[in-house]
Amino acid sequence: MADNTSYLPPEIIESILSRLPAKSLLRFKSVSKSWNTMIADPVFVQNHIRQSKHSNSDNLFLCPNTYPIPVVKLGDKKIQTLQRIESRYARWHELCFCDGVILLTDGTYMRFALWNPSTRTSKNLWYKYSCPEAAFGLCRDPATDDFKVVIADSNYYSVYSCKNKSWIMLKKKYDVKYTGLGVNLSYNNIGVCVDGASYWVWGNDNATQIELVYFDPRDDEFKILHMPENIADANQKF
Secondary structure, three states, X not given: OOOOOOOOOHHHHXXXXXXXXXXXXXXXXXXXXXHHHHHHOHHHHHHHHHHHHHHOOOEEXXXXXXXXXXXXXXXXXXXXXXXXXXXXXXXXXXXXXXXXXXXXXXXXXXXXEEEEOOOOEEEEEEOOOOOOOOEEEEEEEOOOOEEEEEEEOOOEEEEEEOOOOEEEEEEOOOOOOOOOOOOOOOOOOXXXXXXXXXXXXXXXXXXOOEEEEEXXXXXXXXXXXXXXXXXXXXXXXX
């Protein structure tokens, strides 16, 4: 169809579109070539995510182990079920999430999926072996807008890049001052995404030292977030 929005400045159109729900944006990609290009642009995607975080005053939750999956809204001192989502992943296990995308497994810990409940889009992933005792993380590289899945064991970890559509395996490198760098993955194996990185609370083999460990998607490395020096007992910080 003809582009009838040429009389509006591009920045005005972008500002309006950035305030729309993700599901509406998917429909509006077919309005014109210019809209499709704008909505698909990584910079616009990042702006839309930031706008959604800042403008949404209500808390929305997915309730697992219920089918169809209810979307629950918490606000104005009441709980309200907005809708129920039909999904082929309804009986899968939720591992972690980042910016509206959820990492799921079917229970074999070889088959995984990335699922966006807002847009109903998904992507299936296969891992080379079953890894129920591994640590799992999902994060998004802010520089490249690339979602990355992290699966880690005691010494090695694998990273899946959604942009490259491939896995890589790496050996852990820690900047720490104590010996015994193995981690007790049973201590905390589900990563929490904060500002683009995935975080875990891990300890050494005998749990005498506990650290806040994070995966940095910018260089695909695990790092330690050191506590202030004036904390006397580091093991009490968590």
